[in-house]
Amino acid sequence: MSTIKINIVSSSEEIYSGEATMIFATGTLGELGIAPGHTPLLTGLAPGPVRVQNGSDEEAFFCSGGFLEVQPDLVTVLSDTAERADSLDESEAIKAKEIAEQELANKDATLDYAKASAQLAEAVARLKTIQKLRKKQ
Amino acid sequence: MANTKEVRKQIASIKSTQKITSAMEMVAASKMKKTQDSMLEGRPYSLKIKDVISHIALANSEYRHPFYEERTPKKACFIVVSSDKGLCGGLNINLFKHVIAKSAELNEQNISSCFALIGTKASGFFKSVGGEVVAVAEKLGDKPNPDDLIGLTKVVLDMHKISEIDQAYLCSNTFVNTMTQQPNVEQLIPLKPEEQDESSSLQWDYIYEPEAKELLDGLLTRYIESLVYQAVVENNACEQAAKMIAMKNATDNAGDLIKELELLYNNVRQAAITQELSEIVGGAAAV
Numbered sequence: 001m002s003t004i005k006i007n008i009v010s011s012s013e014e015i016y017s018g019e020a021t022m023i024f025a026t027g028t029l030g031e032l033g034i035a036p037g038h039t040p041l042l043t044g045l046a047p048g049p050v051r052v053q054n055g056s057d058e059e060a061f062f063c064s065g066g067f068l069e070v071q072p073d074l075v076t077v078l079s080d081t082a083e084r085a086d087s088l089d090e091s092e093a094i095k096a097k098e099i100a101e102q103e104l105a106n107k108d109a110t111l112d113y114a115k116a117s118a119q120l121a122e123a124v125a126r127l128k129t130i131q132k133l134r135k136k137q
Numbered sequence: 138m139a140n141t142k143e144v145r146k147q148i149a150s151i152k153s154t155q156k157i158t159s160a161m162e163m164v165a166a167s168k169m170k171k172t173q174d175s176m177l178e179g180r181p182y183s184l185k186i187k188d189v190i191s192h193i194a195l196a197n198s199e200y201r202h203p204f205y206e207e208r209t210p211k212k213a214c215f216i217v218v219s220s221d222k223g224l225c226g227g228l229n230i231n232l233f234k235h236v237i238a239k240s241a242e243l244n245e246q247n248i249s250s251c252f253a254l255i256g257t258k259a260s261g262f263f264k265s266v267g268g269e270v271v272a273v274a275e276k277l278g279d280k281p282n283p284d285d286l287i288g289l290t291k292v293v294l295d296m297h298k299i300s301e302i303d304q305a306y307l308c309s310n311t312f313v314n315t316m317t318q319q320p321n322v323e324q325l326i327p328l329k330p331e332e333q334d335e336s337s338s339l340q341w342d343y344i345y346e347p348e349a350k351e352l353l354d355g356l357l358t359r360y361i362e363s364l365v366y367q368a369v370v371e372n373n374a375c376e377q378a379a380k381m382i383a384m385k386n387a388t389d390n391a392g393d394l395i396k397e398l399e400l401l402y403n404n405v406r407q408a409a410i411t412q413e414l415s416e417i418v419g420g421a422a423a424v
Contacts, residue, residue, distance in 0.1 A: 007181070007185055009181045009182040010182060011179060011182045011183075011359075011362070011363050011366055012175070012178060012179055012182075012282075012283060013178045013179075013182075014178070014181035014182075017181075027346055028346065028347060029346045029347055039344060040192075040196070040341060040342070040343045040344065041343055041344045041345075041346065042193070042343040042344070042345050042346070042352055042356075043345070043346035043347075043352070044346070044347070044351075044355060066359075067189070067352070067355065067356055067359065069189045069192065071192065076185050076188065076189055078182065078185060078186055078189065078356075078359065080359075081282070081284060089287055089288070089291050090291075091288075092284075092287045092288030092291065093272075093287075093288045093289075093291040093292050093295065094288070095288050096272035096273060096274055096288035096289040096291075096292050097271065097288075097292055099272070099273040099274070100254075100260075100270045100271060100272050100273040103260050103270065103273055
């Protein structure tokens with residue numbers, strides 16, 4: 001029986017790599033069944049299981065969304081590590097901007113650490129010299 | 138001449154410092170292994186997504202994504218990856234020097250710069266140096282989560298989308314080996330198209346579900362996110378390696394200092410004994 005190569009990866013690890021006779025996945029537009037020799041296809045994945053059949057063996061992986069690429073002899077599943085939605089991404093982006101703004105706002109309000117520690121070192125050195133001078137007197 | 142008590146006190150204080158640095162060295166060594174592992178774990182994804190992207194470049198798609206577009210550059214954004222903690226030698230500052238040099242080079246061509254910063258050290262540095270900071274991601278920890286970088290990447294990509302910036306650079310340290318970390322400034326946008334392979338110039342295209350634009354948008358965003366994530370993970374491995382070396386040097390230096398001080402201590406002690414002896418002998422002679 002002919003097989004097709006399949007790789008399932010997420011950005012923090014490799015999930016599965018092997019041969020399959022049939023692959024089932026949930027595309028954004030519906031269920032997909034991919035057999036060896038499938039025409040090139042690029043689709044988004046909806047959260048759901050990806051099932052890999054090899055003969056009578058079957059393995060299932062949960063995929064929280066991502067992309068699926070099909071070449072006649074190769075299937076690549078690029079899985080996301082978390083559920084993604086434009087609205088969520090948007091809030092993340094706003095957070096990153098806010099941190100940047102806070103940093104800028106802090107500039108005048110509080111001394112930054114490096115400056116403070118430099119001033120502290122200077123003060124300590126001054127104290128030391130004063131003590132030394134006192135001893136001599 | 139210094140008295141023995143003072144020297145002894147100094148030796149004790151340096152010894153306790155040495156204990157701390159050698160402990161930090163060991164911690165960094167064990168963390169380095171872990172960060173290197175997570176660097177390797179993330180690699181399959183970036184390789185696979187690169188494969189897919191190069192396949193797409195080969196396909197005769199009608200849609201050409203703006204990330205490939207060469208615009209006349211007016212403004213560039215630097216994504217600077219740094220560590221959250223210090224005590225890692227010149228790792229961060231070497232990178233910042235590269236970034237500043239590149240930014241100055243662009244400035245000569247009338248391209249202004251803005252910065253998206255990852256890591257506490259970068260935000261601290263650019264706060265004191267100045268420069269337009271558009272986004273910050275800090276305190277990602279030893280095992281950064283790809284999701285923590287989504288926001289920052291989106292800010293940069295959105296700015297590109299509305300033509301506020303025309304170029305994006307990714308600045309991070311690359312891990313050569315434990316001893317060497319190379320600061321690197323790499324162009325992210327516009328993406329450089331892969332070399333076209335002559336043999337596979339067959340006319341074909343994907344079936345896109347749903348649409349090419351939507352899919353490529355998502356895929357290229359993921360690609361850039363994965364590049365940024367990979368840079369962060371690699372920079373972490375660099376940080377631990379650099380920290381290990383820095384702490385090893387500190388421990389060695391403390392050892393040298395202790396040796397010198399012990400020599401001084403012995404000298405002082407011997408001088409005191411000799412003086413006492415000569416006083417006794419002098420006293421006896423006087424009697």
